[in-house]
Amino acid sequence: MSILKACLFLIFGLVITIGPAAAKIKVVTSIKPVHSLVSAVMEGVYKPDLIVTGASSPHNFSLKPSQAHVLEQANLVFWIGRDLEAFLVKPIVNIASNARSVELIKTEGLNRLALEGGHIHAQHDHDEHNDHDEHSIFDAHIWLDPENAKVLVKRIVIELSAVDPDNATTYENNGNDLVTNLSRLTEELEIAMSGLGGRKFITFHSAYRYFTERFGISAAESIVVLPEVLPGADRIRKIRDKARRSHISCVLTEPQYESNLAALVTEGTEIQIGMIDPLGAMLEDGPQLYFSLLRSLAESIRNCLLPTS
Numbered sequence: 001m002s003i004l005k006a007c008l009f010l011i012f013g014l015v016i017t018i019g020p021a022a023a024k025i026k027v028v029t030s031i032k033p034v035h036s037l038v039s040a041v042m043e044g045v046y047k048p049d050l051i052v053t054g055a056s057s058p059h060n061f062s063l064k065p066s067q068a069h070v071l072e073q074a075n076l077v078f079w080i081g082r083d084l085e086a087f088l089v090k091p092i093v094n095i096a097s098n099a100r101s102v103e104l105i106k107t108e109g110l111n112r113l114a115l116e117g118g119h120i121h122a123q124h125d126h127d128e129h130n131d132h133d134e135h136s137i138f139d140a141h142i143w144l145d146p147e148n149a150k151v152l153v154k155r156i157v158i159e160l161s162a163v164d165p166d167n168a169t170t171y172e173n174n175g176n177d178l179v180t181n182l183s184r185l186t187e188e189l190e191i192a193m194s195g196l197g198g199r200k201f202i203t204f205h206s207a208y209r210y211f212t213e214r215f216g217i218s219a220a221e222s223i224v225v226l227p228e229v230l231p232g233a234d235r236i237r238k239i240r241d242k243a244r245r246s247h248i249s250c251v252l253t254e255p256q257y258e259s260n261l262a263a264l265v266t267e268g269t270e271i272q273i274g275m276i277d278p279l280g281a282m283l284e285d286g287p288q289l290y291f292s293l294l295r296s297l298a299e300s301i302r303n304c305l306l307p308t309s
């Protein structure tokens, strides 16, 4: 054996011994964006499981037996919270009874927006509320603000390190890298979204305020506030009238829902129809998904508001 080979052997040996320890924990995540952030923090240690795959929506999801089995084995479950993934409330108590449940919307330091319909204002919580009165007070789409993602990453690092202290250093290093990259993403999107103020668009459901408010775009009108309740003819008519009156640039549909509602809204108008995706239905799962998701969101809104004619 040459000296070079011997050296390489030694180096690889060292890397293996000082590298991250194999995780003894099973981690389950609810939706793709949460799965992406947890995957990035756990990179090199373990790939977390994902429940809401493909183009499913967490708003009206039902658990398959195989997914119940995955939950049964979990040590840690990361989800946004009862207002988004209502289907998880009972399984977390009954099936994932050995797991620690991390309801991310209850993370200290998050920018949380009050649900539409009343007075809209940003609110920072200073203490953990664990009471159930919080139900439906806050807009649950917190991940669509990359500054919120940074707060979530810090929480994810703490929760993982508590359950799997052997890998705490890896989680912390990955978390720090991720926070740096998220800051860069915010700066990148601030540039991408500049100059769009004043233009308006309509989305299927009320999901994008964390994004639009972060980047200074006019709040989007939505066909429904909560997708659990489909709009009636009356609501469609109101939105169509409003679209005509207030110079709406386009209507954005979502892969999780039928698009014929958009056609009803734009009927007899020049308003264009585009597509937007708050969950990353078409994107590959994993550490990079979160970044691709926000970039594609920015692109969808930009293309919608500034169509190339």
Ligand SMILES: [Zn+2]
Binding pocket: 059, 141, 205, 206, 207, 278
């Ligand atoms: Zn939603």
